[in-house]
Amino acid sequence: MDIEITRALSIPESELSWRFSRSSGPGGQHVNTSDSRVELSWSVAGSRVLSDYQRERLLDRLDSRLITGVLTVSASEQRSQLRNREIAKQKIADLVGTALAPDGPRRRATKPTKGSQRRRLATKSRRSETKQQRKKPSAE
Numbered sequence: 794m795d796i797e798i799t800r801a802l803s804i805p806e807s808e809l810s811w812r813f814s815r816s817s818g819p820g821g822q823h824v825n826t827s828d829s830r831v832e833l834s835w836s837v838a839g840s841r842v843l844s845d846y847q848r849e850r851l852l853d854r855l856d857s858r859l860i861t862g863v864l865t866v867s868a869s870e871q872r873s874q875l876r877n878r879e880i881a882k883q884k885i886a887d888l889v890g891t892a893l894a895p896d897g898p899r900r901r902a903t904k905p906t907k908g909s910q911r912r913r914l915a916t917k918s919r920r921s922e923t924k925q926q927r928k929k930p931s932a933e
Contacts, residue, residue: 794806794882796809796882796885796886797886798886798889798890798893799890799893802842802843802847802893803842804835804840804842804885804889805842808835808836808839808840808841808842809833809834809835810833810834810835810836811831811832811833811834811878812831812832812834813828813829813830813831813832813874814828814830814832815828815829815830816829816830816869816872817830817869828874829869829871829872829873829874829877830867830868830869830877831867831868831869831874831877831878831880831881832865832866832867832881833865833866833867833868833878833881833882833884833885834863834864834865835863835864835865835885836862836863836864837851837852837855837859837862837863837864838852838861838862838863839862847893850892850893851864851889851892851893854892855888855892858888864885864888864889866881866884866885866888867881868880868881868884
């Protein structure tokens with residue numbers, strides 16, 4: 794089943810690579826027999842569904858998560874392998890969707906108001922006076 798990122802973009806199942814292993818942590822009757830931990834890998838660099846712009850953006854934004862251009866997520870939260878597969882798919886969809894999202898509006902620099910400057914300086918001088926009163930009187 795394909796992973797839908799947006800209406801226009803979905804990752805085909807053929808580009809995904811699955812690995813299964815035993816989950817760590819406390820067990821039970823099936824602890825040493827169930828391969829419920831899931832690793833899902835997707836090659837961003839080699840994907841055919843991405844445009845050049847999308848590929849560059851993903852490679853730039855997900856740089857710390859990529860190993861030789863491959864994005865890997867793991868899921869071992871649930872005891873069921875099927876549920877962990879769904880979680881891994883959702884993790885990849887969230888990561889890619891966030892990385893492809895457009896930047897927010899840029900911050901417009903503003904100056905502090907005259908009133909806020911006045912209040913800041915008044916507070917500063919009051920604090921200074923308080924500290925001056927704590928000093929020992931001079932010998933003079």
